[in-house]
Amino acid sequence: MLLLAAAGLLAISRYYPAEVADVRARLAGPLDQVTSLVRAPLDPLRALAGRLGDQWDMEGELNRLRAENEELKGWQWRAQELERQLADLSRLTRVVAEPGLRFVTCRVRVRGLRPFSQSVLVNAGAREGIVTGMPVVNGAGLLGAVYEVGHVASRVRFLNDAASRVTVRIGRGGALAVAAGRSSPVLEITELERRFDIAAGDEVLTAGEEGGVPEGLKVGTVVKTSRGLAIRPAADPDRAEFVSVLLQKAPLQPGQSTAAAADFAEPSDHLGQSAPDLLPARDPPVLREER
């Protein structure tokens, strides 16, 4: 009987994915809070595993950071010079300052179950103003986007998930392309503008989508693989412990009016004042504003 129930659930998951995702999103938050009691004794083990992994990688990481530091020193003066020029030009042209990005930083609670998704469950949801489609980043760059939202938890789909697509610009020429996830460590480059040449080492940034992912977020670098050129994401999803959800205006869904979408445009004023009071005591998501 239970075998039949499991087979039935699998069939339902296949033929009614939207309904299943909705049920899962509603249940995941409360279930996460309940199971966190069970997982609490495992936290020291997890921390130990993290420290061991860090120690293991330390020498290679140190060498990489030294090289990166040298490179950055070279860029530092250039950035300062450009910043001065930009400030001078802005004063001359009376440019209106762009609004800062608002974001919610939250903790990764559960790793997604392979082979179905490259995703994580994070401890922030509709209560913090998160809606489906919002981009998710960490210090290294774009990680993915929110695709299931519950009241207190959301699920984030990584860039390398088979269902992920993001419009990008590659290299100095800014060639437009689509980076598609293939459930592998690298992203496939599709729909590349033919008039541009790209090469390994080229930087890949988001091209920006109306009401979706903002322009200029770091996606990764072009690398050479056995199947040709691909993109290695800058942000490693397997090491993401804390992520930030950008409280961007949600992309329009079919059938949704622009007025409804505008409701999502400024959720931050309310959140900025009252969010800390609403947050759970354990692993609270942090609301910040970047200028």
Add this chain to the structure above:
Amino acid sequence: MTSPTLAPVLTLVLATGLAVVPWPGAMGSGTVMAALVPAVVVHYWTLRRQEGLPASIAFLSGLTVDILGGGALGFCALLNLVGWWTGVGCRPWRACFPIGRWGLAAGAVVLMVAAGWLAAYLAGAAVNPMAELLEAGFWTILLYPLIVLPLRLVEGPRRSEAAAA
């Protein structure tokens, strides 16, 4: 110590928590292996004490991992049921040496991998999971003694001897 009658359920609950913890750096087959661990725990207990772990608990444990993990509902529930079913089916041979029980567990993991592939296919997984499942199955078989070591400690030597007898 844990009550002997509750030990199977409590250790399965702990293994379920273990399966969904985002281990740092865990990737690819590592996350698949995490889903196999509760099924191995189910197999371990049903081989020794079928009455201590009802199939419904195994099913619910798998369903919890499915909901939290964002996969197709029923995938881990099916893996746990395969673990339960193989544990019950192997009971006539439970008195064999530890290496023999390791072999029984290896057979159970092979069936879990096959069931996992079939379930992923039925649920329309976006990618063919066979390579990851095989790798996860290999590591689960290899690390079986380590995985069940805490269960042996919870079970205690007397219970082990009684089961062997």
